Amino acid sequence: MLLIPCPYCGNRPEIEFSYGGQAHIARPPVPEELDDDAWGAFLYARDNVRGPHRERWRHLHGCARFFNLVRDTRTDRIIASYRVGTPCPRVEPL
Amino acid sequence: MFRLPKRGLVDHGAPLSFSFDGRRLTGLAGDTLASALLANGVHLTGRSFKYHRPRGILGAWADEPNALVTVIRGGGRSTPNLPATQVELFENLVAFSQNREPSLERDRWSINDRLGRFLPAGFYYKTFMWPKSFWSRVYEPRIRAVAGLGVAPEQADPDRYEHRYAHCEVLVVGAGPAGLSAALTAAESGCRVVVCDDRPLPGGSLLSAASATIDGLGAREWADTAVARLSSMTNVTLLPRTTAFGYYPHNLLGLCERLGDHLPGEPAGPRERLWSVRAARVILATGALERPLVFPDNDRPGIMLADAARQYLQLHGVAVGRRVVIVTAHDAGYRSAHELHAAGIQVVLADTRPAAIARSTPFRVIPDARIEGTRGTLRVSAITISHTGRSERIDCDAVLMCGGFTPSIHLASQSRGTMAWDAEVQAYVPAGSAEAECSIGAAAGRLELADALADGCRAGRDAAAAAGFAARRIGTPRASVDHSVGQGGIIGALPHGRDPAKVKAFVDWQNDVTARDIMLATREGFRSIEHVKRYTTTGMATDQGKLSNLNSLAITAAQTGRPVEAVGFTTFRPPYTPVTFGALAGAARRDLFDPVRQTPIHDWAVAQGAVFEDVGLWKRARYFPRASEDMQAAVNRECLAVRGSAGLFDASTLGKIEIVGADAATFLNRLYVNAWDRLAIGRCRYGVLLREDGFILDDGVIGRLAADRFHATTTTGGAARVLATMEDYLQTEWPDLDVWLTSVTEQWSVIAVQGPHAREILTPLVQGLDISADAFPHMSIGEGTICGAALRLMRVSFTGELGFEVNVPSSHGHAVWEAIWRIGQPLGMTAYGTEAMHVLRAEKGYIIVGQETDGTVTADDAGLAWAIGKTKRDFVGKRSLARPAMKAPDRKQLVGLRTLDPAKLLEEGAQIVGPDGGPSLGHVTSSYYSANLGRSIALALVRGGRALEGHRLRVAMPGGGIEVDVTNPVLFDPKGKRLDG
Structure with a gap:
């Protein structure tokens, strides 16, 4: 069970959180302007990262806030935790 | 017998009686079942998995592959597959051997041994191929009956299990020399330390280190002192009989503490306690396991590990034989030989190494020895050794093997640390950490006592310092030993001069895998060790290859012409040793398995004799049978009553979300398909919520209480999902939107009053709100009071009748329900359950999300296109509706189905085909008998279904197809006149 640093509450066990998939995929402001391929990519195309992965989490059974993590998918090491709307901290490339 | 007086940690003055396979035997307090059996001269304890060869005790603890027993404790307590080496003896222990029929001595399936050449690796993939249907009906059941382990208990487990969580700065796994010195050093800094050890007594190898001294004390004495010191410290939790079985991310370790199994009788408290320990630093001092040797006939009872024999001598005062031959490829074999010899046991040592160093030993040493085979059926009686060009047969009653030591890297590997090949130890050792952990002592391949103690001090100090605690400097204990562990070791199969096709040299005792099986696998093209493992089954089952893995690696490497380190190793996964389901389940059984949600009206429904169903965690009244009514009779009566007079329904489980804020309407507009900005205050609308991919997520009525306040309802099962999506x-x-979302599901009790008399019943009770037909038309919402309670009244209908949903604070739910019930009685009001609710809504073609929808149904598919705000440029899921596949005319659409025979009831989920068969066109989603229509009814999703209205189709059912006509889904009151009463 991961120990997840919620940027609002601090370290909490994974059981308090829900996972929200890859981060930084903004909903297009005017969806009708996207062609079918671009919209399909927004809906379904996701990275399958081996290494640092930027992902959304929600502290569902705590402050209930969404936030972002950078987690190394090889080791589960958590590299960064930051609030929604703030830029992702620089992560060293693999 | 084989007990040596005054030796070991057993209490020679405390005999214990026990039974094995019905035979009464005597052991001593401090024995394991294995040591007590050996003290009685019993080596034969099992029959092997596949060949049913007689097998004896091989090891002394968790590595044991052969001596698996079932321990019966009464009251339904029956635990199969326990290694006798780990079962602590208590008075009147009852144990049985496994996998034999009728007895260990005369096992009828031992015929398999002679058929061995027809049962090579993967034989079941090759032999039992034809006919195909025989696999599940004949082959598998028969194979399972013959090849197997113990039998699962049939009664419910009567014992209690406990879960505990702990946090510490330093967790030390293993309380041998390395672990104890690490724990002592770390604990002296004041940080929180947890030390666990899987044996009954902490001390590890120190307990059997007869000739070693530490700081002038005997090794056992030093261990006792260390344990006493740790026990006295308030910052230390010392857990004996506790196995660290799993290493999970971020230094969470699973520990299983055995509390009751070593004691006679029923446990006073929990049988086991599962610890989840989160540690800042983890020190793995898990020791090393002695490796067996792979030579012909190396599996007869009486052939065992040399260090296991030494431990039985030093811990239990048991001689495993009187005349033993020790076969060794490692210096440690000499230590065992010296200690056994000193106890008066006749010893011959055969060193397989070509250049055996001249040693002055009080026993005979045969250098450059080659093992050609052994003899003896139920017990080894002789070993044939060739050396210096001749063959010699030596009579003996035990053969001991020492192939070197394999560090226990299970937990280090589970933590995803990297391993490196250590040529000197001939094993993998931890090389890099993924977590804040380190391996020390024998677990890191450092086998000498002095190294283990030094490692422990350093690791304890470093771990405390890393956690911010300054360690007090305590000196490294100084060790001296009579016989160092030394060097050497071999992996793989030993050479021999016999016909390789006729020799059984076992690599994996538990799965009956021989060197020949692994060679066969490589000849058949298997190169990856993971594939070799799965094909031959080496390294599987309860011992998970603790003894066999390295030897099978080495044979695979040799056969494929690669160095061992190029072959890699199979992945280590939790658990290290088997964990009971009871420990994992803890208290989460029966009533505590899942939370139960009950509405405020639950007790009333119980008193009325309602039959309940589970909907998520909720208990919902399904129907209210009277006298001898079955479900169908009760549902028919309830349905007729709702449409004939009035029905009362507990809808409290509906999800409810209050949406508040200046931008609440904007928010709903962006989310739901409907238009909300022009919804007047005091009005409701049926809302449909899509996922971004265009498919229906949920539905429900939303009412506007104020310009900035909406009361939204969701389906019972979808409440949490909808709130999460909104958030x-x-x-x-x-x-940027000014919106606040609050779950109010538990705050409002919802009482649906439905039917022609609904208004008449509610009017006398409602205060402060005009609910007359003109003032409060269909789809109104208003606030007032009822029976003194705050009221949010919605005029909505899920039955097609005039209907109201009375929302009152949950604390008033029961009282208001009773008040409405009393007024309704003279008018024939009936309570109805979820089953009648389903029938009534199906008569009206109203969908249930999750029944008519399955995540691939759009609003248009479900006939809800009318709900979509036509002028809205965007809402969640809108863009997806414009994708070509979402507009295809042959999408599955909601229709009604009429069976030609009105008495025929379709089956939900049944497939629908054309009148002459052909591919599936869709499936039945809902099917009921409708008392109001006097016939069966059904809803279905059918490809291009709306265009097929009036056409005939067939529904595939067991016993032949049923003819149906496609109809509009609204089967009752299609004009909707009854909504107005």
């Missing part, structure tokens, strides 16, 4: 969009996509 997601609000927090991450539109954080």
Whole structure:
């Protein structure tokens, strides 16, 4: 069970959180302007990262806030935790 | 017998009686079942998995592959597959051997041994191929009956299990020399230390280190002192009989503490306690396991590990034989030989190494020895050794093997640390950490006592310092030993001069895998060790290859012409040793398995004799049978009553979300398909919520209480999902909106009053709200009071009748329900359950999300296109509706089905085909008998279904197809006149 640093509450066990998939995929402001391929990519195309992965989490059974993590998918090491709307901290490339 | 007086940690003055396979035997307090059996001269304890060869005790603890027993404790307590080496003896222990029929001595399936050449690796993939249907009906059941382990208990487990969580700065796994010195050093800094050890007594190898001294004390004495010191410290938790079985991310370790199994009788408290320990630093001092040797006939009872024999001598005062031959490829074999010889046991040592160093030993040493085979059926009686060009047969009653030591890297590997090949130890050792952990002592390949103690001090100090605690400097204990562990070791199969096709040299005792099986696998093209493992089954089952893995690696490497380190090793996964289901389940059984949600009206329904169903965690009244009514009779009566007079329904489980804020209407507009900005205050609308991919997520009625306040309802099962979706969009996509979301499901009790008399019943009770037909038309919402309670009244209908949903604070739910019930009685009001609710809504073609929808159904598919705000440029899921596949005319659409025979009831989920068969066109989603229509009814999703209205189709059912006509889904009151009463 991961120990997840919620940027609002601090370290909490994974059981308090829900996972929200890859981060930084903004909903297009005017969806009708996207062609079918671009919209399909927004809906379904996701990275399958081996290494640092930027992902959304929600502290569902705590402050209930969404936030972002950078987690190394090889080791589960958590590299960064930051609030929604703030830029992702620089992560060293693999 | 084989007990040596005054030796070991057993209490020679405390005999214990026990039974094995019905035979009464005597052991001593401090024995394991294995040591007590050996003290009685019993080596034969099992029959092997596949060949049913007689097998004896091989090891002394968790590595044991052969001596698996079932321990019966009464009251339904029956635990199969326990290694006798780990079962602590208590008075009147009852144990049975496994996998034999009728007895260990005369096992009828031992015929398999002679058929061995027809049962090579993967034989079941090759032999039992034809006919195909025989696999599940004949082959598998028969194979399972013959090849197997113990039998699962049939009664419910009567014992209690406990879960505990702990946090510490330093967790030390293993309380041998390395672990104890690490724990002592770390604990002296004041940090919180947890030390666990899987044996009954902490001390590890120190307990059997007869000739070693530490700081002038005997090794056992030093261990006792260390344990006493740790026990006295308030910052230390010392857990004996506790196995660290799993290493999970971020230094969470699973520990299983055995509390009751070593004691006679029923446990006073929990049988086991599962610890989840989160540690800042983890020190793995898990020791090393002695490796067996792979030579012909190396599996007869009486052939065992040399260090296991030494431990039986030093811990239990048991001689495993009187005349033993020790076969060794490692210096440690000499230590065992010296200690056994000193206890008066006749010893011959055969060193397989070509250049055996001249040693002055009080026993005979045969250098450059080659093992050609052994003899003896139920017990080894002789070994044939060739050396210096001749062959010699030596009579003996035990053969001991020492192939070197394999560090126990299970937990280090589970933690995803990297391993490196250590040529000197001939094993993998931890090389890099993924977590804040380190391996020390024998677990790191450092086998000498002095190294283990030094490692422990350093690791304890470093771990405390890393956690911010300054360690007091305590000196490294100084060790001296009579016989160092030394060097050497071999992996793989030993050479021999016999016909390789006729020799059984076992690599994996538990799965009956021989060197020949692994060679066969490589000849058949298997190169990856993971594939060799799965094909031959080496390294599987309860011991998970603790003894066999390295030897099978080495044979695979040799056969494929690669160095061992190029072959890699199979993945280590939790658990290290088997964990009971009871320990994992803890208290989560029976009533505590899942939370139960009950509405405020639950007790009333119980008193009325309602039959309940589970909907998520909720208990919902399904129907209210009277006298001898079955479900269908009760549902028919309830349905007729609702449409004939009035029905009362507990809808409290509906999800409810209050949406408040200046931008509440904007928020709903962006989320739901409907238009909300022009919804007047005091009005309701049926809302449909899509996922971004265009498919229906949920539905429900939303009422506007004020310009900035909406009361939204969701399906019972979808409440949490809808709130999570709303929060997601609000927090991450539109954080600029002024909107607040609150779950009020538990705050409002909902009482649905439905039927022609609904208004007449409610009017006398409702205060402060005009609910007359003109003032409060269909789809109104208003606030007032009822029976003194705050009221949110919605005029909505899920039955097609005149209907109201009375929302009152949950604390008033029961009282208001009773008040409405009393008034309704003279008018024939009936309580109805979820089953009647389903029938009534199906008569009206109203969908249930999750029944008519399955995540691939759009609003248009479900006949809900009318709900979509036509002028809205965007809402969640809108863009997806414009994708070509979503507009295809042959999408599955909601229709009604009429069976030609009105008495025929379709089966939900049944497939629908054309009148002459052909591919599936869709499936039945809902099917009921409708008392109001006097016939069966059904809803279905059918490809291009709306265009097929009036056409005939067939529904595939067991016993032949049923003819149906496609109809509009609204089967009752299609004009909707009854909504107005």
